[in-house]
Structure formats: structure tokens, C-alpha cells
Amino acid sequence: MRAVKLTSPGTLELVETPIPEPGPGQVRVKVAGAGLCHSDLHVLHLKSPWPGPALTLGHEGSGWIDALGAGVTGVTEGDPVLVNLIWSCGHCRPCVMGRDNACVSGGRHNHPPTPGLGPDGAMAEYMLVPVRHALPLGDIDPVTAGPLADAALTPMRAINSVRDRLTPGSTAVVIGVGGLGHLAVQILHASTSARIIAVDMSDDKLDLARRHGADLAVDSRGDAAEQILAESDGYGVDAVFDFAGVQPTVDLATSIVAPEGVVRLVGLGGGGLRFGADADTRALPWGVDIRKSYGGTLADLTEVIALAAQQKLTVESTVYPLDDFQRAFDDLDAGRVTGRAILQP
Numbered sequence: 001m002r003a004v005k006l007t008s009p010g011t012l013e014l015v016e017t018p019i020p021e022p023g024p025g026q027v028r029v030k031v032a033g034a035g036l037c038h039s040d041l042h043v044l045h046l047k048s049p050w051p052g053p054a055l056t057l058g059h060e061g062s063g064w065i066d067a068l069g070a071g072v073t074g075v076t077e078g079d080p081v082l083v084n085l086i087w088s089c090g091h092c093r094p095c096v097m098g099r100d101n102a103c104v105s106g107g108r109h110n111h112p113p114t115p116g117l118g119p120d121g122a123m124a125e126y127m128l129v130p131v132r133h134a135l136p137l138g139d140i141d142p143v144t145a146g147p148l149a150d151a152a153l154t155p156m157r158a159i160n161s162v163r164d165r166l167t168p169g170s171t172a173v174v175i176g177v178g179g180l181g182h183l184a185v186q187i188l189h190a191s192t193s194a195r196i197i198a199v200d201m202s203d204d205k206l207d208l209a210r211r212h213g214a215d216l217a218v219d220s221r222g223d224a225a226e227q228i229l230a231e232s233d234g235y236g237v238d239a240v241f242d243f244a245g246v247q248p249t250v251d252l253a254t255s256i257v258a259p260e261g262v263v264r265l266v267g268l269g270g271g272g273l274r275f276g277a278d279a280d281t282r283a284l285p286w287g288v289d290i291r292k293s294y295g296g297t298l299a300d301l302t303e304v305i306a307l308a309a310q311q312k313l314t315v316e317s318t319v320y321p322l323d324d325f326q327r328a329f330d331d332l333d334a335g336r337v338t339g340r341a342i343l344q345p
């Protein structure tokens, strides 16, 4: 079979490799589509050989169950499935308490096993998946469903962590209307009563946000902080979701959040917080709750699939043939992708 592998830092190659055989507890999935994520670019450009030699990338996979390993029950060949992002163990304390995105298998400084960032991922014709992490897709088209596993799951976790704040009369701000951000706008629109303000620096992405339910789209090439504060009587907004995480967006988040409001830092752009443990409320108002949000839980993913099944969540996507992977990566790197790029084997 063909697989897109990271053969050395900075180099991806389409490699011919044997079709893998499922072991006990695993299923083999015939991949229908694999989403591209900025994390893939991050891994590609790492200078060290991590995450290991000849890794097949792709952590946003979906397809059809193709073969069952020993002991696997409850699924049938041909079932359409979404491959979960975080292959948690299901037994440790965080898993049992429903925080499986923080499964101890990742240790303190890494993350739990994730396809395409450890085990071989979805940018191939077939992949192996623990059956617990192959979730039924029902009638959802598997070709474009892959991004639900990260680009929708990750915003769902961030939003679920503040859901009690998103009551009628509240305002939520989504910074960055890319792969994750355009799905965050839809999740907020479909499942909360918050007023939604989207922020981006691209006309196309501001249009995308408006089409998917943003009440207001703010161009960050202007003074976004001033405009958003004016929209909230100078007081600030209830919740800010930052899907870029670069310094200007982290600064924007802390400068528009209301006292006792919440900030969820999701994008991994390397920005930092500047506030101190002092009485200065210009850098950060009193009581603000900040979280570095990671992935999502199996419960979050079932909610994502339910919203998509109700056609309340649409992945805007461009599908590229697997063989054309380099063009897809180049387009993502250059900011030419609206929504998500998907590789189809």
C-alpha cells in the first residue's frame, strides 16, 4: 500500500509498504480520508528525528473497518468509522474520571498515543486502530469526516470546558477561523446561545465565519481589541478561544476578556502570557480563568459526531489525491487552504 511517511526531518515521501495485519484488540481501517493539520507541519519541520523513523503522518483519519484482530467484537467489516485522536488506555484514573485526553500513558510532558504522532497514522491506504478508538460514523461521509477527530474535537473540549458561561446574553470570541476555528464557530452556533464574534486577518476566513453563524466578524488588521471592547460596553467578553496562539492573538485574548471571564488557548503558535501575580488589572482583569486546552475526550467526540449527523457541523474541505500530498502540504504552509485539506487514498 502507499503511505506518506516522514523519512527525515523536513522530508515527506510516498512509500510503498506492506498492508498491516491487525493484532489483538485492533481493527484495520481502509482509509477514506485524512485531514492535514498545522501540527503535521510542526512535526515536519522539527529538526530532531522525533517522532521516530519512517512515521506515517495523519491524526485526522476516517474510513471503513476492513479487518478484525483477535478478540474484536461488536463491529463489522465495512462499518464507517472515525479514528479517535487520543488513544487513551481507558483504565487509569484520569480516563476513568472522563479526562481521557489527559490519560497517564502520555506522562507529565508528552501526550497519550496519537496516530500519526507515534503509531502510524491515516495518510495511507490502511491503518491499524484499537477498536475502542474507532467510532461509528453512521451516515456521515467518511471521505471528509477525518477532521472531526481533531479540528472539531479540540474546539468541542475547549467549549465544553466553559459551557456554563455561554448562556443567553453572553459573548464568545473565536480568534482564527482556520481548520479548528471554522468548526468552533459552528459548535458555538449549534449548541450554545452565546453571541459569536470571529476574528481573522483574511477576508475569505471572515466570510467563512459569517456563513457558519458568526454574529460579527472582526478584521484583526484593524484594532480588533478596541472594536470588541466597544461591542461589550468596554467591559469585555465572557469567553475567548484562541486558535492561533501567536503573541498578538494571546495579547488580544487577555485584552478583551471580562473580569471572571475565561480564555482557552488552543493554537500552538508559541505566544506567551505577560501578566504577573500583582494588582495590575491592565494585563489581566481579576478572576480570569486561563486554560491550555488539549484535544478532547471520547465523550466530546461522540458529541461532535452527533452534531455532524444532524448536519450542524460541516467541514469545509479541499480533497487532494494521496499522491498529491506535497501540494496539499505546500498549500497549508502558504495559508492557501480554506477550512481543511484532506488526502484521499
Ligand SMILES: [Zn+2]
Binding pocket: 037, 038, 039, 040, 059, 150, 151
Ligand atoms: Zn491536529
Ligand SMILES: [Zn+2]
Binding pocket: 088, 089, 090, 091, 092, 093, 094, 095, 100, 102, 103, 104, 105
Ligand atoms: Zn488512561
